[in-house]
Amino acid sequence: MNAHLELADDDLRALMRDIEGGAPALPVRAIKIDRRHFLKLTGLAGGGLTLGFFVGMEPAHAAAADFVPNAFLRISSKGAITILNKGPEIGQGIKTAFPLIIAEELDANWSDVVVEQAPVNPTVYGNQSAGGSRSIPSSWDQLRKAGAIARAMLVSAAAAQWKVPVEQCTTRDSAVWNGKRKLAYGALATKAAGLPVPDAATVKLKERGEYRLLGKSYTGVDNRKVVTGAPLFGIDQKLPGLKIAVYEKCPATGGKVRSANLEEIKKLPGVRDAFVIEGNGKPTEVMPGVAIIADTTWAAFEARKQLKVDWDETAASKDSWSGIVKRAAELRKQPGGETVTVNTGSAAEALKGAARTVEGFYTYPFVSHSPLEPQNCTAWNHDGILELWSPTQTADRSLATLSSALGLPVEKIKVNQTRVGGGFGRRLMNDYACEAGAIAQRYAGPVKLTWTREQDMTHDFYRVGGFHSLAGGVDAAGKLVAWRNHFISFSTDGKNPVSGGNLPAEEFPAQNVVNYQLSQTLLPLITPCGPWRAPRSCSVAWVIQSFMHELSAAAGRDHRDFLLEVMGEPRLLQGGLNTGRAADVIKLATEKAGWGRKLPDGHGMGLAFHFSHAGHIAEVAEVSVDAGRRIRVHRVVVASDIGPIVNMSGANNQCEGAVIDGFSTMLGLEITMENGRVEQSNFHQCPILRIASQPKVEVHFLQSDNPPTGVGEPALPPVAPAICNAIYAAIGHRVRTLPLAKEGFSAA
Amino acid sequence: MSTLSLRINGKSLSADVDPNTPLLWVLRDSLGLVGTKFGCGMALCGACTVLADGEPIRACSVPVSGVAGKNITTIEGLAKSETQLHPLQEAWIEHDVPQCGYCQAGQLMSASALLAKNPQPSDADIDAAMAGNLCRCGTYQRIRAAIHTAAGKLAKRKA
Numbered sequence: 062m063n064a065h066l067e068l069a070d071d072d073l074r075a076l077m078r079d080i081e082g083g084a085p086a087l088p089v090r091a092i093k094i095d096r097r098h099f100l101k102l103t104g105l106a107g108g109g110l111t112l113g114f115f116v117g118m119e120p121a122h123a124a125a126a127d128f129v130p131n132a133f134l135r136i137s138s139k140g141a142i143t144i145l146n147k148g149p150e151i152g153q154g155i156k157t158a159f160p161l162i163i164a165e166e167l168d169a170n171w172s173d174v175v176v177e178q179a180p181v182n183p184t185v186y187g188n189q190s191a192g193g194s195r196s197i198p199s200s201w202d203q204l205r206k207a208g209a210i211a212r213a214m215l216v217s218a219a220a221a222q223w224k225v226p227v228e229q230c231t232t233r234d235s236a237v238w239n240g241k242r243k244l245a246y247g248a249l250a251t252k253a254a255g256l257p258v259p260d261a262a263t264v265k266l267k268e269r270g271e272y273r274l275l276g277k278s279y280t281g282v283d284n285r286k287v288v289t290g291a292p293l294f295g296i297d298q299k300l301p302g303l304k305i306a307v308y309e310k311c312p313a314t315g316g317k318v319r320s321a322n323l324e325e326i327k328k329l330p331g332v333r334d335a336f337v338i339e340g341n342g343k344p345t346e347v348m349p350g351v352a353i354i355a356d357t358t359w360a361a362f363e364a365r366k367q368l369k370v371d372w373d374e375t376a377a378s379k380d381s382w383s384g385i386v387k388r389a390a391e392l393r394k395q396p397g398g399e400t401v402t403v404n405t406g407s408a409a410e411a412l413k414g415a416a417r418t419v420e421g422f423y424t425y426p427f428v429s430h431s432p433l434e435p436q437n438c439t440a441w442n443h444d445g446i447l448e449l450w451s452p453t454q455t456a457d458r459s460l461a462t463l464s465s466a467l468g469l470p471v472e473k474i475k476v477n478q479t480r481v482g483g484g485f486g487r488r489l490m491n492d493y494a495c496e497a498g499a500i501a502q503r504y505a506g507p508v509k510l511t512w513t514r515e516q517d518m519t520h521d522f523y524r525v526g527g528f529h530s531l532a533g534g535v536d537a538a539g540k541l542v543a544w545r546n547h548f549i550s551f552s553t554d555g556k557n558p559v560s561g562g563n564l565p566a567e568e569f570p571a572q573n574v575v576n577y578q579l580s581q582t583l584l585p586l587i588t589p590c591g592p593w594r595a596p597r598s599c600s601v602a603w604v605i606q607s608f609m610h611e612l613s614a615a616a617g618r619d620h621r622d623f624l625l626e627v628m629g630e631p632r633l634l635q636g637g638l639n640t641g642r643a644a645d646v647i648k649l650a651t652e653k654a655g656w657g658r659k660l661p662d663g664h665g666m667g668l669a670f671h672f673s674h675a676g677h678i679a680e681v682a683e684v685s686v687d688a689g690r691r692i693r694v695h696r697v698v699v700a701s702d703i704g705p706i707v708n709m710s711g712a713n714n715q716c717e718g719a720v721i722d723g724f725s726t727m728l729g730l731e732i733t734m735e736n737g738r739v740e741q742s743n744f745h746q747c748p749i750l751r752i753a754s755q756p757k758v759e760v761h762f763l764q765s766d767n768p769p770t771g772v773g774e775p776a777l778p779p780v781a782p783a784i785c786n787a788i789y790a791a792i793g794h795r796v797r798t799l800p801l802a803k804e805g806f807s808a809a
Numbered sequence: 810m811s812t813l814s815l816r817i818n819g820k821s822l823s824a825d826v827d828p829n830t831p832l833l834w835v836l837r838d839s840l841g842l843v844g845t846k847f848g849c850g851m852a853l854c855g856a857c858t859v860l861a862d863g864e865p866i867r868a869c870s871v872p873v874s875g876v877a878g879k880n881i882t883t884i885e886g887l888a889k890s891e892t893q894l895h896p897l898q899e900a901w902i903e904h905d906v907p908q909c910g911y912c913q914a915g916q917l918m919s920a921s922a923l924l925a926k927n928p929q930p931s932d933a934d935i936d937a938a939m940a941g942n943l944c945r946c947g948t949y950q951r952i953r954a955a956i957h958t959a960a961g962k963l964a965k966r967k968a
Contacts, residue, residue, distance in 0.1 A: 151909060152907075152908035152909025152910065152946050153908070154908070278905070279905070280902050280903065280905040281905055281907055281910075283907075283910070284901065284902045284905065284906075284907055284910075285894075285898075285902060287901075287907045287910035287913050287914075288884075288894070288897075288898040288901045288902060288907070288913060288914075288917060289844070289884065289885070289887075289888060289894070289898065290842075290843070290844020290845070290883065290884030290885045290887075290914050291844070292843045292844075293910070294846075294911060296843075296846070296847065297843040299841060299843070305838070330810075330827070357826075357830070357834055357838040357839070358834050358837065358838055358847070359827070359830045359831065359834040359838070362850075431945065432909070432911075432945060433846070433848050433854065433856055433909070433911040433912050433943065433944075433945045434846070434848075434909070434911045435847065435848070480909075480910070481909065482846075482909050482910070482911030483909040483911060483945050483946060484909075485945075511847075513850060514848065514849040514850055514851070710905040711905070714905060714908055714948070714951070715908075717947060717948070717950050717951070718908055718946045718947035718948065719947070720947070721947025721949060721950075722945075722946070722947050725947070743849055743850075743851050743853060744849050744851070744853040744854050744943065745851070745853055749943050749945060750947075750949075751939075751940055751943065751949075752935070752936050752939045752940065752942070752944075752949040752952065752953065753936035753937075753940060755947070755949040755950060755953075757950070758950055
């Protein structure tokens with residue numbers, strides 16, 4: 062392997078662990094807040110209360126920032142309540158959800174709140190990344206305390222004015238109340254700003270029963286701007302004198318530029334400059350390529366069509382999907398892989414003794430993220446600072462990545478967060494920002510790097526494909542007694558599985574069957590891989606939950622009863638799966654779907670459960686399949702336990718979207734590569750589901766008292782197995798290869 | 810390069826561009842109307858949908874010379890005024906349709922062309938009219954509901 066192509070440095074590995082982990086029900090990057098880290102900022106024009114976190118900063122340092130309003134909350138003496146959203150808005154609704162959490166503890170009227178996007182400053186704001194559905198759990202306490210501390214100070218100010226004890230004051234509707242008299246927050250703001258900040262550990266947070274805002278439905282705070290076409294996205298950035306850049310890389314990852322027709326390109330209409338960038342050889346930062354800078358996007362795109370590059374592909378990817386499929390077919394004959402990860406009891410013995418056994422070989426493809434906003438970033442080297450406007454999921458981490466890629470100290474880099482036209486995991490990487498920065502370092506003036514759709518699809522960090530050779534057995538009573546999985550995946554460094562290509566020892570059903578063996582074989586790969594919505598879970602849940610259904614079918618059991626039996630007694634398993642919570646959502650989904658009711662001919666119902674990203678989610682799909690294998694998904698019922706809900710509309714929206722994304726992907730999406738080149742280039746070869754094929758999605762939340770988690774991801778993994786189990790119920794055909802189009806299925 | 814006269818959102822504008830430039834890039838780069846989005850460049854995704862004399866077209870694949878003399882409506886011109894949004898825009902907000910929001914300008918333009926011709930569309934009518942607009946986030950269920958709501962609002966306004 063080429064060491065320089067190694068995808069993940071330590072920080073990236075840490076990120077992958079964070080966002081792939083289904084385990085922690087508690088924040089993994091929890092921010093300790095104590096009194097000395099909680100400072101207020103005063104001195105705003107007109108007076109008012111501003112409250113900010115200074116995590117990891119001594120008060121002395123923070124005091125220097127007193128006149129910079131980089132905080133969560135600003136209340137002006139005129140009553141305006143401004144809440145800053147620290148997280149990247151990628152379509153998951155965080156710009157509405159985060160401020161709602163603060164407003165709840167503040168007891169503000171939502172209609173009084175104006176939301177602004179916070180600057181990128183992880184020293185002040187802590188985590189400013191969106192991934193792994195971890196935004197809500199990792200910031201829940203931080204944001205609640207931000208609101209509660211402000212509320213406590215406003216109450217103190219009112220109590221002092223009325224000369225009553227604080228215990229006699231209550232808050233609601235953006236005001237402090239004492240009996241029937243009230244003082245609006247705006248009237249108290251300047252006074253509150255002069256009070257000492259209470260200890261974060263001592264402020265009282267609300268009980269769930271006291272919530273006035275959380276759990277109801279709110280429309281997104283930027284929806285008016287979205288529907289009127291306001292410039293919100295990275296690609297919409299405008300600056301005086303802005304030029305457009307394109308950047309051409311080798312179609313096979315790792316190719317270097319030998320030469321290019323730069324002089325010819327520079328003479329084309331509208332072209333300002335063209336040059337080679339050597340890059341640092343990291344796909345996550347800057348790979349070698351040719352930059353073209355032009356007056357307009359069209360001039361840049363047209364010039365790119367004339368670009369001729371002689372690539373040195375000595376060290377470039379030769380990855381071949383057809384070759385990989387052949388190799389996997391040979392490997393499947395072996396009962397186990399190179400490395401045995403888990404060996405509990407004896408799967409081999411139990412398979413021999415089982416009343417019924419089943420074998421299955423499952424294949425799923427690489428897939429692209431294909432967010433609708435192609436990768437882009439605006440960069441401007443000015444006044445000794447490299448300033449970027451970046452549609453990124455990892456605004457905070459991008460600072461270190463840019464610093465590494467561009468050889469600049471972090472203090473010389475300023476990143477502005479824009480709205481993001483779809484994340485899905487693609488924009489956890491900041492390669493496009495590093496490229497824009499590298500181009501801006503060589504051009505006097507602001508440039509907006511814009512990728513074409515073709516570049517976006519062929520230079521992704523793909524959801525990795527994979528193969529599972531499974532064997533399982535049930536005893537005479539139809540109870541699951543054996544499970545063996547040989548997982549064939551990939552490695553870029555020859556040691557570690559690529560992102561999404563690992564299967565942790567605790568993954569279901571490792572702790573739910575007495576005889577369990579998991580082994581893994583890693584094939585070499587250079588094609589970059591990365592997290593894709595519900596990383597790992599998005600593929601393995603289909604395998605595990607489909608094979609589970611193969612076993613219940615072989616045993617002649619009702620699948621709901623079988624799955625509940627496998628879950629067993631309510632208990633917390635290693636990795637965070639709570640079998641009691643699992644059983645609760647399985648029961649809820651089947652009840653709401655009318656599990657067991659008589660269905661028309663050609664219809665079938667399928668059930669699947671998956672735990673990931675701290676969310677317990679069961680789904681039931683009802684499908685019909687005609688003689689031509691045209692499939693219609695009539696309805697998908699989602700039953701979810703993700704703890705309390707912040708914004709009901711947002712949570713529903715994420716589940717509806719996850720179901721449609723899951724169906725869309727399993728139905729027709731795949732990325733293949735030959736000679737290191739990705740073969741799909743645009744949406745005609747990446748047929749994302751269209752409106753006529755959308756299933757009706759019905760979402761139910763248990764709203765347990767467990768800690769809240771995000772729902773952008775965990776609602777996706779159960780979709781594919783629920784639909785495949787329903788196909789089996791409808792026509793008796795077991796789907797073992799995705800996308801469904803491979804087996805002749807299409808959307809009705 | 811040549812100077813082209815265009816009629817966009819009721820205003821006469823001129824742009825100094827190569828007449829083969831797709832309308833999309835004239836709107837975005839020359840006129841600063843960035844509400845119309847670039848998604849695929851091949852008329853496959855519908856993110857760049859605008860209206861030409863009321864008909865939905867994919868601005869990424871239509872040369873600007875081809876729409877000279879036509880009335881172009883973009884997302885910036887969909888609302889009657891700052892204070893009066895199009896019923897579709899109101900319905901989109903009420904139903905909290907957008908997730909990432911990137912496709913929604915194109916979705917709204919296609920939906921507005923539909924309602925202009927068919928004020929009470931069925932689900933099948935909606936599916937046919939909206940078939941050219943991809944939503945990567947999967948907001949289709951809400952798009953359909955919002956179009957029905959907007960149709961209701963339009964009927965009320967006329968009544």
